[in-house]
Structure formats: structure tokens, C-alpha cells
Amino acid sequence: MSPFRELLLGMRDTLPMLIGALPFGIVFGTLAVSSGLSISATLAMSALVFAGSAQFVAASLVASGAGLVVILLTTLIVNLRHALYSASLLPYVRHLPQRWRIGLAFGLTDESFAVVHRHYLLGKTPLEHKHWYFFGSCLAMYSTWLVCTIVGVVLGQALPGMAGWGLEFAMIATFIGIVVPSLRNRPMILAALVAGATAVLAHGLPYQLGLMLAALFGVAAGVIAERRVGRPEIDMPEAQ
8 A cells, every 4th residue: 555545544544533632622722712821822732732631731720820840740741641652652663764753753642542553453554654644643633633723712712601511521432432442351451440440539639640640550450460361462563
């Protein structure tokens, strides 16, 4: 398959994930402006940060008057899950030039990881072309997020109470759609259950620390369960 077709395929396969991103991005644009961010700062955050959960947290902290150090550390903690995503994808992209790895790392989101990781595991096309699929998924998410932020800014000025409509539930449904198909064995199921329970119990911790604890406990539970019961090895595709 040609690189261009891989790119289009990556964009196509990401379309279901955009359903959750659409209202999420619109709500962010509305919330950010109502939190005190300027329109230019809101758009710059979506263009340069491109991290939905972290952007929501940052906007909320700005509204509460938090300092810059607190905002930076909190968003860092929220985004640490991307280190796990990167570790999972590293075997498939380590052969790429640095300019490609940097660009794909910037575009990596929860939705793109779910789509791209599955595509790599299937191994139906040569590894040397699959980064175009990765790029297509990132491009679809990035462009959608920017457009939705703009729409949210415009609608937020016309409908000031829009942030309270509960549209962010669509993103929760999207995350459920990301996680459930990936639960292929008992260690994965246990990891998801432990992470979910931890997130609920630690919800009241400041600076979103509950999310980090959920990730750590979930990974630990999965690793322990995997060592106890074992699982079939997954062959890694080789570049051709």
C-alpha cells in the first residue's frame, strides 16, 4: 500500500473517535474563554499543546488563580500517561528519522494511540509505510480539535452557559470505546478494574493526582497478574 493510501486509511479509521472529540473540543473552547483566557491564548493552547484533558485542567486552574508552576506540574502529571503510550509504540517507530518521531510524538493522543496501536499489531502492511497511517490519524485528530476549539470560542460568546450542558460525556463514552476492545486477557481486565477503582477512590486528590495513581496501580496490577498467569507472546513485525 502506498504512503498516501496509508495516510487516508489512518484518517478514515480515526473517524469514529472524532465523535467524542467534537463536543469535547467545543466545550473546551467555551470553558477556556469563560475561565479568563483570551481567544488567541485559547487557540494557541489547542494548536501548540494539543492535549484535551491537560487543556481542561489548565483552564480550570487559570480560572481558580493558580500559579504557573502549579499549572505546569499538574498538566505534566495528567499527561504522563503518554509515556506509557510511547513505550508501547517505540518498537514500531524506532527506525524512523528523528523528525518523524518528534512529529508523531506531538500528535499522539488517546484516540490515535488506540487506532494506531491496533493497526501495528495487525501487521497487514510493511512497517516502513505504517508511519503514514500514524500521521493520518494524528492529522485527523489535530485538525478536528482546532476546528472544534474555534467553534467553541464562537458559540461560547453567543451561549455563555454552554459549558454546563454536559457535552463532555461524549468524551467519557469515547474512552470507554477505546479501552473495552483492548481488554483481550485477564491481566488487562484486572489492570482496567484496578485503575478504575483507584481513580474513583482518589478522585478528591488535588492536581489530578488520582489519575497518576490510577495509572501506576493499574500497570502494577497488570504486570503482577501477567507474571502469575502468563500470556502468549505477540510477534513484533519487522521492517521490510
